[in-house]
Amino acid sequence: MVTIQARDASPRGQSKRFTAAGPDRSPRRPLPWLILAWLILVVPSLHAQITATLDRDTVPAGHGALLSVEVSGKNATKPELPHVKDLIVQTRGTSHAMQMGMGGISQSTTYSYVIGSQTPGGYQIPPITATINGKKFSSQPLHLKVLEADQQPDPEPEPEPEDGCFGFLTVELAANDRNHVYVGEIAPVRIRAWLPPGSKARLNSAIQPEGEAFTLHNLTDRPTQSTEIRDGKRYRVVTWFGGISATKAGQHPASLSIDATVAIPDTNARNRPRDRTGSPFDDPFFDRFFDNTPMIEKQLTLKSEDKQIEVRPLPTKDRPADFHGAVGEFQLSDIEIPATWKTGEPQQIHARISGSGNFSLVDAPSLVPAENWKSYTPKYTFTPEDQASFAGHKDFTFSAVPLKGGSQTATLSFSFFDPDNAEYRTLTSQQNPITATGPDIVENDQSGEPAPPAPEPATNPANQLVAQHDSHGNRGNLVPLVSRPAFPRLLTLATILLLAGPAAAVVRRHRTNPERLARLTARREAENARQAADRCAAANDLPGFITHARLAIQHRLAPDWDQAARAITTSEVLSREPEQSPVPRFFRSADYYEYRSSHETGIPQELRHHFNAAINHLDAR
Amino acid sequence: MIRILATLSLLLSLVSAATTLGDANRAFADGNFQAAAESYESLIAEHGPDSSLYYNLGNARQKLGQTGPAVLAYERALLLSPRDPDLIANLALARKQAAIFEHPAIHPRIHTVTRKLSRNEWSWLLTGSALVLGLLSLAHGTLPVRKPWMRPATIATTAVALLFATLSTTALYLRRDDGNRAVVIAPDASIRLSPFDTAESLGTPKPGSIVLLGEQNGGYRFVSATGSTLAGWIAGNQIEAIEASPR
Numbered sequence: 001m002v003t004i005q006a007r008d009a010s011p012r013g014q015s016k017r018f019t020a021a022g023p024d025r026s027p028r029r030p031l032p033w034l035i036l037a038w039l040i041l042v043v044p045s046l047h048a049q050i051t052a053t054l055d056r057d058t059v060p061a062g063h064g065a066l067l068s069v070e071v072s073g074k075n076a077t078k079p080e081l082p083h084v085k086d087l088i089v090q091t092r093g094t095s096h097a098m099q100m101g102m103g104g105i106s107q108s109t110t111y112s113y114v115i116g117s118q119t120p121g122g123y124q125i126p127p128i129t130a131t132i133n134g135k136k137f138s139s140q141p142l143h144l145k146v147l148e149a150d151q152q153p154d155p156e157p158e159p160e161p162e163d164g165c166f167g168f169l170t171v172e173l174a175a176n177d178r179n180h181v182y183v184g185e186i187a188p189v190r191i192r193a194w195l196p197p198g199s200k201a202r203l204n205s206a207i208q209p210e211g212e213a214f215t216l217h218n219l220t221d222r223p224t225q226s227t228e229i230r231d232g233k234r235y236r237v238v239t240w241f242g243g244i245s246a247t248k249a250g251q252h253p254a255s256l257s258i259d260a261t262v263a264i265p266d267t268n269a270r271n272r273p274r275d276r277t278g279s280p281f282d283d284p285f286f287d288r289f290f291d292n293t294p295m296i297e298k299q300l301t302l303k304s305e306d307k308q309i310e311v312r313p314l315p316t317k318d319r320p321a322d323f324h325g326a327v328g329e330f331q332l333s334d335i336e337i338p339a340t341w342k343t344g345e346p347q348q349i350h351a352r353i354s355g356s357g358n359f360s361l362v363d364a365p366s367l368v369p370a371e372n373w374k375s376y377t378p379k380y381t382f383t384p385e386d387q388a389s390f391a392g393h394k395d396f397t398f399s400a401v402p403l404k405g406g407s408q409t410a411t412l413s414f415s416f417f418d419p420d421n422a423e424y425r426t427l428t429s430q431q432n433p434i435t436a437t438g439p440d441i442v443e444n445d446q447s448g449e450p451a452p453p454a455p456e457p458a459t460n461p462a463n464q465l466v467a468q469h470d471s472h473g474n475r476g477n478l479v480p481l482v483s484r485p486a487f488p489r490l491l492t493l494a495t496i497l498l499l500a501g502p503a504a505a506v507v508r509r510h511r512t513n514p515e516r517l518a519r520l521t522a523r524r525e526a527e528n529a530r531q532a533a534d535r536c537a538a539a540n541d542l543p544g545f546i547t548h549a550r551l552a553i554q555h556r557l558a559p560d561w562d563q564a565a566r567a568i569t570t571s572e573v574l575s576r577e578p579e580q581s582p583v584p585r586f587f588r589s590a591d592y593y594e595y596r597s598s599h600e601t602g603i604p605q606e607l608r609h610h611f612n613a614a615i616n617h618l619d620a621r
Numbered sequence: 622m623i624r625i626l627a628t629l630s631l632l633l634s635l636v637s638a639a640t641t642l643g644d645a646n647r648a649f650a651d652g653n654f655q656a657a658a659e660s661y662e663s664l665i666a667e668h669g670p671d672s673s674l675y676y677n678l679g680n681a682r683q684k685l686g687q688t689g690p691a692v693l694a695y696e697r698a699l700l701l702s703p704r705d706p707d708l709i710a711n712l713a714l715a716r717k718q719a720a721i722f723e724h725p726a727i728h729p730r731i732h733t734v735t736r737k738l739s740r741n742e743w744s745w746l747l748t749g750s751a752l753v754l755g756l757l758s759l760a761h762g763t764l765p766v767r768k769p770w771m772r773p774a775t776i777a778t779t780a781v782a783l784l785f786a787t788l789s790t791t792a793l794y795l796r797r798d799d800g801n802r803a804v805v806i807a808p809d810a811s812i813r814l815s816p817f818d819t820a821e822s823l824g825t826p827k828p829g830s831i832v833l834l835g836e837q838n839g840g841y842r843f844v845s846a847t848g849s850t851l852a853g854w855i856a857g858n859q860i861e862a863i864e865a866s867p868r
Binding site: 093466467469477487 | 642643646668669670676683684698701705707710711714718719720722740741743744745747754755757758759761762763793827850863864865
């Protein structure tokens, strides 16, 4: 169960603490951690079970009874319903519930079915099985009697609905020796809505305090559900945790209310034909899908008792200048102040304030002596240690600038009001010696005015809307790019670019290939030489023709032989080219006519023939 | 002269009739939430979607107790300013006061990460990353590496672009249903078994609840409530899609 426990929060006095999440999480006390771990690990497995219930054991033929199969435990499979001849089973839905009990959390799933038959008779439903955490569990067998269609089952004596049978609300404050609270003090509360079993509820509002004297803070978003017995009656209990605080002094009623629509089974309508319309209560957290049970529905305000609480103002006597409204029991720890500073240059300071109280008004500790420092707005993270965010720690990080140079001490100071001892307390860290280099800095905004009076706690900060925006914000399109036709086009463009890269690389590699470039150059040189040979032939210049014709063929051979064109000799051609090739024939003819050039008056036809044959042969290669 | 005076008076009347954000905020501050809401709506119609206008409209609707339209306005503001803390706080408060609980379909931490950016921002990130990868590929294919720092810079840029592309693709995939999200705006909305007024009611979603839109049949849309098994047909005028339809 949820615990209400008292503990020593400080050596100076007793502090009462209401923890909704179970045992204290203080690292100095390992035993509660072990108990919590045991509860988390062991309790759920202890709760593994399957139960099957029928809302009636006799129905007329053609009508149905509601079969609820509740499977409790982790990693549970859907129950397997055994086949029974002539028995018709229709699935109606499932509902999930989480329960806090013994400090642990258990979960259960209820599967609802409507079962009936067109054939009168007695039907034995064998045990229903489900696998929970790897083990197989079975429910007890059930028996359903189906009467003739025109025969009605014996009516059971049912009590008439009473006033208040739709439920009520209770608010439990933390165990407290005091019969008064202070303005701004947060008292952890457990709020419970007690609803009749089998009822369905829909919340139409958030839980609100009656009147303006109290506000509700940090109400848990997801309430827990459980089944409990009170005054001999069984109830479905929906539980929230939160903190309640007073905003003005005086004697005020501390009650809460919530608007809800509650429907309870119409016990007097059991003999009527079943209403097959669906439930209007669709909230999966609260519904149990009693879809075919006639219900009485009522809109009402569940309200807790009016309990008068004396709210005392915070005393003005001895109020520290750095008090900012923190009320509770706090400790100051984990202080990190750099040892070396330079005047005018900010550095970061870390500190942690832990304990229990109204953390929303816990401000960063201030640097002492204040005239030596300028501090900036702190950043903080709050880590709650219970569901109501009553206990926890707040880690502050803020920048500070030293205004005076030289060796000095820096101390952090934090003031709060201790409600149990009705006095202000100031926590001071140990004196940290620091050295600040640089000249003193005079702040223009130091007017020497006394510190402003401590503000009263803010009124209902948790339930206020954040203020309107005064300037225009981000403008854009309510259709995101992903839903616009441009999106696939842009991605297609990106894909084309992505593919174009490798294609371009292939083209670039081909175009800059040195072998290819050398071959192109050689071909060009060979063509030039051939044209020169043609010109020499036209001029009947035999030596010139032989020189350029040989050079043309040398340029054509050079890339293949991987050597300079002019370095290719006749003997090399004769040795490397086949005997029947026209290339060596040309070279032999060229040598022959070169020696006889003084006797020849034109270009011998044989030489031109060999040259053309050699060129054609190389072009074809 | 008469014509000039008439033109001036017309211009003057237009200027005086034009509502500004300041006017709407003053109406809100004076407690005239209905007038403020209408002013914000006319400003949105005039200037186009603006996160602050939707945010302020949500506040005005919330003050009027119209949870459905308030949540719709906040959700639309979130499309434009997904990290606005004021907006996130007020939307959470509206849901809390109406006892509406969100049911993320994925792990809460992943849900938080994917909500850091709007779908529009994720899609721009994906497009930008893909284009950067494409341009890098093209540059690699066409330009020679001339400086020694170019290769590590290219590798680093490619790695970052790939990371962003992977992240944004994953986020867009996980939020693929967001385009079908709609808010129940009517206080008496009912999800029915069939797309007819006389069909059996399966459930009554609260105003401000989120549903996922399915096919359309006449004036009805098939919807499924997030976080529950409730699914059926709802009248088209009882819901409104959060994202606008692409033209």
